[in-house]
Amino acid sequence: MLNKSDLSSLDFVINRLFMKLFRTNNTETVEDQDQFGFDKPSVLWARRVRNFDSKFVASENACCKLTLSL
Secondary structure (H helix, E strand, O other): OOOHHHHHHHHHHHHHHHHHHOOOOOHHHHOOHHHHOOOOHHHHHHHHHHHHHHHHHHOOOHHHHHHHHO
């Protein structure tokens, strides 16, 4: 599982990539990367965890049901 520090580090790398791509030193310029259809790693991670959790809870698998009852 990634912690907040790990996700911030990944977001930083993507921000720097966009800053170099657009040749700017202003982080506000590149903050809205979703305008380009590009989500930050922290956003993708949260979405995937949420998706996994919802599928896990809805699963009919006996192992999943056993884990939820613990």
